[in-house]
Amino acid sequence: MPIELRTPKQIDEMRPAGQFVASVLTALTEAADVGVNLLDLDAMVHAMIKERGAESCYIDYAPSFGNGPFGKVLCTSVNDAVLHGLPFDYALKDGDLLSVDFAASVDGWVSDSALSLVVGTPRDEDLQLIAATERALAAAIEVARPGKRIGDISAAIGAVAREAGYSVNTQFGGHGVGRTMHGDPHVPNDGRAGRGLPLRPGLVIAIEPWLLETTDEIRMDPDGWTIRSADGSRGAHSEHTIAVTMDEPIVLTAR
Ligand code: MG
Ligand code: MG
Secondary structure (H helix, E strand, O other), X not given: OOOOOOOHHHHHHHHHHHHHHHHHHHHHHHHOOOOOEHHHHHHHHHHHHHHHOOEEOOOOOOOOOOXXXXXXXXXXXXXXXXXXOOOOOOEOOOOOEEEEEEEEEEOOEEEEEEEEEEOOOXXXXXXXXXXXXXXXXXXXXXXXXXXXXXXXXXXXXXXXXXXXXXXXXXXXXXXXXXXXXXXXXXXXXXXXXXOOOEOOOOOEEEEOOEEEOXXXXXXXXXXXXXXXXXXOOOEEEOEXXXXXXXXXXXXXXXX
């Protein structure tokens, strides 16, 4: 698939989707609390999508690795789950680490973003893990400029993760974003600086570091979606959709 570059006008047209996705994540950070059911969070987001006239990227999503249409509008991954968590009938408990991932289309353009948080009383290890994914994302965005390459983004993520004491799994990473949720290029969460696709103005990508506390191995639940750490340790995930420009990258999903 060719890499599609967006004009400045198109990037402006992508802003409403980014702002909507950001507003949903902000609402989720406010709503997620001890005793709140994952299905209620999904229902809340469903209502926001309807009110905004947006389209869910998830509800009909049926990729090769998944188990048929996703059927929900939000990914909710709790504790040792880290990616693609299918919302189920579960009330959040004190100290749970919740990762939410959301993508939607507004005016024909997609944005994709994720964050992790702790409900109730946090463990220090969880806050450190979340902070590492956020620092990795910030470091990756910082290098997303013309003159750099995809490998520089990947290397920035890997460096932050290792410095914080975590190993990196590269089975799932970032991706091009445009009219659909997933396009080229793939943006690995580790790699060699100076390698890969040169970054050019108009490249719009989701960057999404995720880390597990004590392993880089994963396994999938019988639901065919939810991805967990192989050893039961907790995971965290941070994602923004960004546009490479002539100078500063634009964080379309900035909150
Ligand atoms: Mg996402
Ligand atoms: Mg993504």
